Amino acid sequence: MTDQHEDPKFDQWLKERAKSYHSPLPTPRDALWKRIENARRHKRVIELRPWMRWAVAAAAVLVLGIGIGRWSTNQPSAPAAAGTRVAIEIDSLADVAYQVAATQYLSRTEAFLTSFRADANRSVNTARLARQARDLLTTTQLMLDSPAADNPRLRSLLEDLELVLMQISLLNPVQDGQDRDLITQGMNQSNVLPKLRSAIPAGPVSARNQGAL
Amino acid sequence: MDESSLIARVRAGDSAAERALYDAHVDRVYRLAFRLAGDDALAQDFTQETFIRAFDRLGSFRGDAAFSTWLHTITTTVVLNGLRKVKRFRQRETDIDDAHDIGSMPRHAEPDLKTRLKQAIDQLPEGYRTVFVMHDVEGFTHEEIGVALGVETGTSKAQLSRARAKLRVALADFAGEWIT
Numbered sequence: 001m002t003d004q005h006e007d008p009k010f011d012q013w014l015k016e017r018a019k020s021y022h023s024p025l026p027t028p029r030d031a032l033w034k035r036i037e038n039a040r041r042h043k044r045v046i047e048l049r050p051w052m053r054w055a056v057a058a059a060a061v062l063v064l065g066i067g068i069g070r071w072s073t074n075q076p077s078a079p080a081a082a083g084t085r086v087a088i089e090i091d092s093l094a095d096v097a098y099q100v101a102a103t104q105y106l107s108r109t110e111a112f113l114t115s116f117r118a119d120a121n122r123s124v125n126t127a128r129l130a131r132q133a134r135d136l137l138t139t140t141q142l143m144l145d146s147p148a149a150d151n152p153r154l155r156s157l158l159e160d161l162e163l164v165l166m167q168i169s170l171l172n173p174v175q176d177g178q179d180r181d182l183i184t185q186g187m188n189q190s191n192v193l194p195k196l197r198s199a200i201p202a203g204p205v206s207a208r209n210q211g212a213l
Numbered sequence: 214m215d216e217s218s219l220i221a222r223v224r225a226g227d228s229a230a231e232r233a234l235y236d237a238h239v240d241r242v243y244r245l246a247f248r249l250a251g252d253d254a255l256a257q258d259f260t261q262e263t264f265i266r267a268f269d270r271l272g273s274f275r276g277d278a279a280f281s282t283w284l285h286t287i288t289t290t291v292v293l294n295g296l297r298k299v300k301r302f303r304q305r306e307t308d309i310d311d312a313h314d315i316g317s318m319p320r321h322a323e324p325d326l327k328t329r330l331k332q333a334i335d336q337l338p339e340g341y342r343t344v345f346v347m348h349d350v351e352g353f354t355h356e357e358i359g360v361a362l363g364v365e366t367g368t369s370k371a372q373l374s375r376a377r378a379k380l381r382v383a384l385a386d387f388a389g390e391w392i393t
Contacts (some may be wrong), residue, residue, distance in 0.1 A: 007377075010381055013390060014349065015349050018330065020327055022248045024248060028257065029239055031257075033239075037356065101238065107298075194261065197258075
C-alpha cells in the first residue's frame with residue numbers, strides 16, 4: 001500500500017540510519033542455551049497442581065459462600081443429585097479462584113523482578129521498590145508457611161524469591177547502585193527468574209488463569 | 214540434514230537435534246528481541262522464553278509455514294507481551310515519581326540525529342514500531358510480518374507506511390539530509 005507520505009529518498013535514508021536503533025550485541029549462544037536447558041529441566045520437575053488443593057478453601061471461601069447461599073435460597077428442596085452436582089461445581093469454582101490468585105502472585109513477582117533487573121542501571125525510586133518488594137515478600141512468606149512448601153522444588157523457588165525480595169526491601173538509598181548490582185548478580189546465579197517463569201503457565205494472563213497451573 | 218528431519222528428531226527427543234535447531238535460529242530471535250526491547254537482559258529473557266515455548270509446542274507445528282516463521286510468531290508474542298508488562302510496571306513508578314519531581318525538570322542539550330531517531334521510533338504506536346523494526350531494521354518481508362503478528366499483509370504495509378510518515382514528521386529538522 002502506498003500513500004501520500006511516500007518518499008523513496010526519505011525511506012532509503014531512514015532505513016540506513018535506523019540500523020543503529022537498538023543495535024544488538026553478539027548473541028550469547030552458550031549462556032542462553034544453558035539457561036534454556038536449566039529452565040526446561042526445572043519445568044519438567046515442578047508440579048504445582050498438588051499445592052492448588054490446600055488453599056482451595058482459603059482462596060475461594062467467599063466465592064463458595066456466595067455460591068452456596070444463592071443456591072440454597074433458590075433451591076429449598078434440592079434432591080441429592082443436585083447436591084452432588086453443586087459440590088462438583090464448587091470444586092471447580094474453587095480451583096479457578098485459586099489459580100487466579102496464584103497466577104497473579106507469580107506474575108506480579110515476575111514482572112517486578114524483570115523490571116528490577118532491567119532497571120539496574122536506571123534511576124528508580126528506591127523507597128518505592130522497597131515497598132513493592134515488602135508487599136510481595138509478605139505473600140511469599142505466607143506461601144512458605146503453607147502446605148504449598150511441602151513440594152521441595154516449589155519451596156526452593158519460594159526461598160530464592162524470599163531472599164531476593166528481602167534484599168530489595170532493605171535497599172539502602174545511599175549505596176543503591178552497589179546493592180542493586182549484588183542483588184542482580186545473586187538473581188542470575190540462582191536462576192530465580194527462569195525458575196519463576198517456568199512455574200507460570202504460558203500465554204496471556206486471561207488464558208493462564210484457565211490453564212493448568 | 215534438512216530442517217524437517219531435524220524437527221522430527223527433536224520431536225523424537227534427540228537433544229543434539231534440539232541444540233542444532235536452536236543454533237540455526239537463535240541469532241535472528243535474539244536480534245529481533247533486542248531490537249524491540251533495547252535491553253540485553255530483556256532480550257535474553259525473551260529469547261529463552263521463546264525457545265522454551267517452541268520446544269514445548271513443537272508438536273503443534275504442522276509445517277504449513279516455514280519453521281522460522283512459526284518461531285518468529287512466538288518471538289513477537291513473547292516480546293510484545295513482556296514489554297507491555299514492563300511498561301505497565303515502569304509507568305506506575307513514573308507516575309508516582311513524576312508527582313514528586315514537578316518543577317525540577319533538568320534541561321537537556323539539543324539531541325543529535327541518532328538520539329532523535331531513537332526517541333521518534335520509541336514513540337511510535339506499538340503496532341507501527343513493531344512492523345517498522347521488523348521490516349526496515351531487521352529485513353523481514355511483509356508476508357513474514359503478517360504471519361508473525363497475525364495480520365494481513367496489506368495491514369503490515371499500511372502500518373509501515375504510517376510509521377515512516379510519522380518518522381518523517383518527527384525528523385523534519387533533518388530534512389536536508391535526505392533531500393540533498
